[in-house]
Amino acid sequence: MYRYDQFDQALVNARVAQFRDQTARYLAGTLPADEFRHLRLRNGLYVQRFAPMLRIAIPYGTLSAKQLRMLAHIARKYDKGYGHFTTRQNIQFNWPKIEDVPDILADLATVEMHAIQTSGNCIRNVTADHLAGVARDELVDPRPYCELTRQWATEHPEFNWLPRKFKFAFSSSTTDRSATQVHDIGVHIIKNAAGEIGYEMVVGGGLGRTPVIGQVIREWLPEEDLLSYSEAILRVYNLLGRRDNIYKARIKITVKETGLAKFKEMVEAEWATIKDGPLKLKRADIARFQSFFTSFDYEASTASDTSYAEHLAKDSAFAAWAKRNLKAHRQPGYAIAFLSLKARGIAPGDVTHQQMDAIADLADRYSFGELRATHNQNLVFTDVRQADLYPLWQALVKLDLATPNIGLLTDVICCPGLDFCSLSNASSIAVAEEIFDRFESLDYQHDIGEIKLNMSGCMNGCGHHSVGHIGILGVDKKGEEWYQITLGGSSENKASLGDRTGPSVGREHIADAIQTIVHTYLELRANEDESFLACYQRVGMPPFKAALYPVAAAGEAA
Amino acid sequence: MSLLLDALGQPIRDLYLALADDAELPPVAAVIVSLSRWQAQADVLAVHAGAVAVQLPNTSDVLVLDAALLARPMLVLDFPGFADGRAYSQARRLRDRAGYPGRLRATGAAVVADQLAMMARCGISEFALREDQPLAICQAALSLEARPLPYQAAQDRSAAVFDARRG
Numbered sequence: 108m109y110r111y112d113q114f115d116q117a118l119v120n121a122r123v124a125q126f127r128d129q130t131a132r133y134l135a136g137t138l139p140a141d142e143f144r145h146l147r148l149r150n151g152l153y154v155q156r157f158a159p160m161l162r163i164a165i166p167y168g169t170l171s172a173k174q175l176r177m178l179a180h181i182a183r184k185y186d187k188g189y190g191h192f193t194t195r196q197n198i199q200f201n202w203p204k205i206e207d208v209p210d211i212l213a214d215l216a217t218v219e220m221h222a223i224q225t226s227g228n229c230i231r232n233v234t235a236d237h238l239a240g241v242a243r244d245e246l247v248d249p250r251p252y253c254e255l256t257r258q259w260a261t262e263h264p265e266f267n268w269l270p271r272k273f274k275f276a277f278s279s280s281t282t283d284r285s286a287t288q289v290h291d292i293g294v295h296i297i298k299n300a301a302g303e304i305g306y307e308m309v310v311g312g313g314l315g316r317t318p319v320i321g322q323v324i325r326e327w328l329p330e331e332d333l334l335s336y337s338e339a340i341l342r343v344y345n346l347l348g349r350r351d352n353i354y355k356a357r358i359k360i361t362v363k364e365t366g367l368a369k370f371k372e373m374v375e376a377e378w379a380t381i382k383d384g385p386l387k388l389k390r391a392d393i394a395r396f397q398s399f400f401t402s403f404d405y406e407a408s409t410a411s412d413t414s415y416a417e418h419l420a421k422d423s424a425f426a427a428w429a430k431r432n433l434k435a436h437r438q439p440g441y442a443i444a445f446l447s448l449k450a451r452g453i454a455p456g457d458v459t460h461q462q463m464d465a466i467a468d469l470a471d472r473y474s475f476g477e478l479r480a481t482h483n484q485n486l487v488f489t490d491v492r493q494a495d496l497y498p499l500w501q502a503l504v505k506l507d508l509a510t511p512n513i514g515l516l517t518d519v520i521c522c523p524g525l526d527f528c529s530l531s532n533a534s535s536i537a538v539a540e541e542i543f544d545r546f547e548s549l550d551y552q553h554d555i556g557e558i559k560l561n562m563s564g565c566m567n568g569c570g571h572h573s574v575g576h577i578g579i580l581g582v583d584k585k586g587e588e589w590y591q592i593t594l595g596g597s598s599e600n601k602a603s604l605g606d607r608t609g610p611s612v613g614r615e616h617i618a619d620a621i622q623t624i625v626h627t628y629l630e631l632r633a634n635e636d637e638s639f640l641a642c643y644q645r646v647g648m649p650p651f652k653a654a655l656y657p658v659a660a661a662g663e664a665a
Numbered sequence: 666m667s668l669l670l671d672a673l674g675q676p677i678r679d680l681y682l683a684l685a686d687d688a689e690l691p692p693v694a695a696v697i698v699s700l701s702r703w704q705a706q707a708d709v710l711a712v713h714a715g716a717v718a719v720q721l722p723n724t725s726d727v728l729v730l731d732a733a734l735l736a737r738p739m740l741v742l743d744f745p746g747f748a749d750g751r752a753y754s755q756a757r758r759l760r761d762r763a764g765y766p767g768r769l770r771a772t773g774a775a776v777v778a779d780q781l782a783m784m785a786r787c788g789i790s791e792f793a794l795r796e797d798q799p800l801a802i803c804q805a806a807l808s809l810e811a812r813p814l815p816y817q818a819a820q821d822r823s824a825a826v827f828d829a830r831r832g
């Protein structure tokens with residue numbers, strides 16, 4: 108993984124000192140509250156429903172065991188003993204004290220971490236495929252390009268006060284696992300006919316109130332031009348983006364209102380003047396960043412292991428976990444193991460400090476001391492020897508991190524909702540739990556197969572409901588919690604936004620409604636291999652609507 | 666009068682008089698006029714005995730400024746609120762693309778200690794501080810020694826981290 112040099116470290120240290128000074132001025136009353144708000148947001152600090160919330164960057168989801176131990180320490184020392192992994196591969200703490208935050212940031216800096224630009228209207232943490240470097244369908248590891256982008260975006264002098272937040276996601280594989288089409292800029296790393304590396308640039312995607320699928324602004328961008336082209340897009344957006352209406356300020360609206368052709372013309376004109384300037388990447392720059400992301404020293408002998416097959420045959424619980432939570436690795440004898448953060452009774456994405464410490468130890472023992480956070484709010488050990496899978500699984504069972512539900516119905520994406528967020532209309536975590544109870548039987552879940560259930564507590568869509576195969580959105584009706592359901596959304600290759608089923612349903616009917624949708628699918632599917640999404644794309648909304656509304660109509664007032 | 670600092674944080678005397686659009690042009694003084702006044706009274710202002718600087722709205726396209734404007738000794742950019750960063754991009758374009766060599770002054774409610782360093786990096790050369798700003802903190806914010814080498818090459822330093830690493 109990337110390691111800081113003296114320049115990176117100096118920047119992060121200076122940032123801690125700067126924020127310490129700003130916090131002190133705010134607490135002394137010499138920095139106005141509204142200005143401190145902008146500054147603290149750019150250091151990850153929100154003020155939520157009950158307490159401040161601190162969001163810490165995990166660039167492109169890659170984390171070391173040492174860093175995770177520090178997060179455990181922070182959870183213990185400054186918080187209530189746990190943290191929450193988010194849909195953008197970051198981690199949030201929900202209970203820090205404002206006056207402690209400079210110390211927390213100083214602790215983070217000792218392990219090459221920070222909270223810079225994790226909120227506020229600036230360029231946010233860059234996300235990438237959580238299987239980067241080990242996925243079988245990958246062209247090149249996207250992380251060197253992500254790190255280049257991270258550095259270019261960090262404290263960029265011109266783009267700290269954008270019209271609205273700005274998010275990058277990278278993908279370099281046949282299957283898009285990082286939802287690139289619903290980001291402000293999605294970068295697809297590709298190869299041209301001549302065998303050169305470059306990018307397909309997608310712009311103007313986004314979730315939230317007005318979800319939009321991004322459009323290709325440039326089909327081929329040479330490898331050395333990533334940063335100059337990004338700078339051109341950002342400059343045009345900074346000058347053109349709307350500042351009169353917060354709901355129209357994202358680049359997706361700028362592109363829509365300007366028209367892609369005109370927007371592209373402006374970007375290209377800007378780019379032409381800067382492409383050969385200092386942002387042009389040299390081969391040696393790229394090679395330097397790539398040198399941090401080489402593959403581990405795999406042992407060839409592990410391929411001849413037979414114990415894994417024996418355990419699979421003997422232990423059906425292990426076999427169920429292996430079937431669901433392991434993915435094939437490039438290297439024979441190795442596997443990719445998912446740690447499910449979706450156990451019954453915990454909020455999706457939550458991890459306690461004890462779990463964090465234990466996971467760090469397991470990562471050291473079984474996965475070269477590194478792990479990944481996924482945008483589905485789970486964790487991944489990317490490089491586990493086949494022979495180690497059984498002891499790893501046993502350890503994970505004890506930690507309640509071995510629920511074999513990756514990609515299944517209870518592997519929900521869910522925002523903190525009513526429980527923490529001041530913007531929420533409705534509880535998302537409690538609904539997740541009810542659905543967990545309803546679909547507790549794993550056999551049943553396995554029968555249903557791959558399905559993405561995404562939930563957000565309000566229109567802001569932090570739970571990515573509009574790209575869930577089933578999406579649930581909390582809405583407020585005269586102070587009561589209601590839920591709007593969408594079907595057929597997807598953030599994968601052919602990204603699509605879900606269609607609304609009809610009127611929203613009340614709190615007491617939401618679990619029934621989901622059950623009805625699932626039953627309908629099971630009846631309609633062509634065969635066991637037809638996933639929920641494929642089935643929905645074939646049959647469309649009518650049969651689901653027909654099944655849903657006799658049940659839900661009883662709860663719908665008008 | 667608000668305090669005026671140069672790019673290194675040294676207080677400088679403000680020789681310019683900011684002129685309201687309907688105020689009479691004084692005979693010799695250096696003045697700042699709005700872009701619309703400049704456009705309406707170009708002939709008169711061109712022969713004015715004192716220096717004439719022009720204040721640009723942060724919505725104006727600085728790439729279409731004519732030679733007479735780019736020949737001004739000073740252009741003034743507006744940073745109206747804490748969250749409105751359009752003038753940062755105007756400054757970059759004026760320096761990098763239009764090659765504007767004159768003084769670039771920042772005015773407005775966002776000319777505060779916490780924004781000065783980034784303004785300087787985008788090519789702002791003087792700062793009309795908001796009234797409530799403590800001098801020492803503003804000077805500290807502008808001190809080059811206190812600031813680590815940034816990732817991006819910009820106006821205030823020729824080299825950035827990328828160049829330093831290239832050796």
Ligand code: SF4
Nearest residue numbers: 522528531564565569
């Ligand atoms: S979706 Fe709404 S309720 Fe949920 S975390 Fe985001 S802003 Fe809060």
